[in-house]
Amino acid sequence: MTSGLWGAGLDDWYGPATPVVRRLRAYRPDRRGRITFARWLRVVLLRCFAACLAGLAVFAVVLHNEPGGEAWLVCALALAHASLMWRCSLIRIVLRPGEIVRFGVWRHVVVPVGAVERLHRESFRGGLVLETTGGIEVDFALFDGSLWDFVYDFSRVCADAMRAHTRSADTARGSRTATAVSRRFTWSIPAELLTACAVASLIAGVAGAVRT
Structure with a gap:
């Protein structure tokens, strides 16, 4: 994978030898x-499920808005589940410069490439784990055992991509200067709305229930 991730995606790939799979393996940076x-x-x-729940919430308020506020409570429950579903759709891995x-x-979780010690399979569950030089472990278990694994070994693609990204960025000047792992809240306009x-x-x- 010395030629980079997108070159390796064509030369060293897993799964059926079809043009579609070959193109899927050829990840390129934006x-x-x-x-x-x-x-x-x-x-x-x-996201389709979240949209359906939001539609259900509107339906409950517009067509079944009876005194007592029950419709608003149903709306709140549906919108809360829609927000959670939208947040679950945000799960992903992003390889950024460094x-x-x-x-x-x-x-x-933001892991600088300078902090990456190794990528390995956790012995108990077998999930992909990134271990940092400070002993911090970042779990990537949600990317294992997916439908894509049966198509073109998606979890192994993720592991190979992170290893290639770490090696390529490690050769750049100053790549070892940043080693602090940070965890930040993920903001999402649709989810927050x-x-x-x-x-x-x-x-x-609640106000409608109190009035009645």
Whole structure:
């Protein structure tokens, strides 16, 4: 993989020898130099489910808005689940210049390539784990055992990509200067908007129940 991830995607790949799979393995960076790995089928399904729940919330308020605030409470419950589903769709791995970022449901972990000690399979569960020079372990178990593994070994693609990204960035000047692992809250406009609407619906429902 000395030629880079996108070259290796064509030369050293796993799965059926089809043009579609070959193209899927040829990951290329975007304009910001980032490569994103995600279970796109899961992303689509979760976001469609979130949209359906949001529609259910609107339906409950518009067509069943009876005195007592029950409809608003149903709306709040549906919007809360929609926000959670949207957040679950944010799970992904992003390879940025000099960094590996694992996005979770609520927070994302930023690991500088200078802090990467090794990538290995955790002995108990067998999931992919990134170990840093400071002894911190970052779990990538959610990227194992997916439908994509049966198509073109997605979990191994993620592991190979992170190893190649670490090696290529490690050769750059100053790559070992940043070694601090940081965890930050993941902001998402759709998820935060759904959460705000759920809170407003809950307040309206409680106010309606109190009035009756």
